[in-house]
Amino acid sequence: MSEEEDDIILSELDDEELVQQMFDDLYDGLKEEIEEGVNILLERGWAPYKVLTEALVGGMTIVGNDFRDGILFVPEVLLAANAMKGGMAILKPLLAETGAPRMGAMVIGTVKGDIHDIGKNLVSMMMEGAGFEVVDLGINNPVENYLEALEEHKPDILGMSALLTTTMPYMKVVIDTMVEQGIRDDYVVLVGGAPLNEEFGKAIGANAYCRDAAVAVETAKQFVARKHNQGVATV
Numbered sequence: 001m002s003e004e005e006d007d008i009i010l011s012e013l014d015d016e017e018l019v020q021q022m023f024d025d026l027y028d029g030l031k032e033e034i035e036e037g038v039n040i041l042l043e044r045g046w047a048p049y050k051v052l053t054e055a056l057v058g059g060m061t062i063v064g065n066d067f068r069d070g071i072l073f074v075p076e077v078l079l080a081a082n083a084m085k086g087g088m089a090i091l092k093p094l095l096a097e098t099g100a101p102r103m104g105a106m107v108i109g110t111v112k113g114d115i116h117d118i119g120k121n122l123v124s125m126m127m128e129g130a131g132f133e134v135v136d137l138g139i140n141n142p143v144e145n146y147l148e149a150l151e152e153h154k155p156d157i158l159g160m161s162a163l164l165t166t167t168m169p170y171m172k173v174v175i176d177t178m179v180e181q182g183i184r185d186d187y188v189v190l191v192g193g194a195p196l197n198e199e200f201g202k203a204i205g206a207n208a209y210c211r212d213a214a215v216a217v218e219t220a221k222q223f224v225a226r227k228h229n230q231g232v233a234t235v
């Protein structure tokens with residue numbers, strides 16, 4: 001780090017400069033600086049969701065592009081992910097603190113062969129904030145993990161995340177197994193992750209593809225409301 005950079009005092013930057021600096025700090029994997037930046041933005045009255053999407057996800061998009069282009073490599077991206085998680089940990093209780101009424105329950109996990117978890121964690125945080133109880137199975141989940149969790153927790157929703165084109169087909173393995181076992185229609189299946197799209201979601205038999213965490217929350221709410229209305233209608 002140059003002397004000039006050493007001199008930067010985050011709290012003296014205006015909002016726009018601070019967010020730009022946080023992009024740089026995320027890129028450089030500086031967890032403490034990211035945590036400080038998040039706290040400063042919150043103190044300035046930024047909503048937790050705005051800090052999350054504009055400062056953290058915005059920064060991670062730049063990291064993602066340079067990873068794709070071979071400018072950054074796995075170790076650097078791991079550091080950036082670690083810094084991002086530091087910021088997310090501060091926001092998590094705030095996003096969950098909305099006092100939203102209990103909406104339902106969701107089991108979520110990243111599929112087998114895939115260790116990306118930032119997006120899934122973000123979805124979990126936002127779902128909790130919206131009043132869903134979330135059981136997070138973590139990463140690299142074979143079909144058995146999902147089935148056991150469905151059996152144990154009986155959620156309304158099964159969520160699956162995949163970030164690799166090589167792991168996204170595994171979502172179909174899970175859904176097909178649910179069909180074979182006659183339990184597919186007991187759950188709303190929502191899928192997400194950067195390489196997916198709506199067409200893929202339909203093709204594998206999911207109820208919906210969710211572009212981002214906010215869409216996941218809205219979609220989950222709609223499906224749960226529909227389920228409850230059907231329940232009332234059949235009583």
Ligand code: B1M
Nearest residue numbers: 064068115116117118119159161164165192193194212213
């Ligand atoms: Co990896 N990686 N990575 N990586 N990584 C990608 C995905 C990649 C696109 C990078 C690139 O080349 N541009 C590329 C995949 C290419 C492809 O498949 N075509 C890639 C690769 C190749 C790899 C490795 C194979 C690299 C290697 O080893 N040579 C390897 C694979 C390891 C494995 O999984 N087996 C690997 C490893 C890693 C790290 C470990 C270094 C790290 C992960 C750390 C972690 O997650 N703890 C990492 C990272 C950080 C990325 C990028 C840079 C960022 C992903 C991320 O966290 N984004 C990523 C590039 C990119 O996506 N542009 C990349 C931020 C996050 C908020 O967004 O996850 O999309 P996202 O989640 C969003 C939505 O997608 C949606 O909501 C979220 C919030 O809005 N969503 C859901 C996600 N899941 C959902 C589930 C739902 C609903 C919505 O359920 C209801």
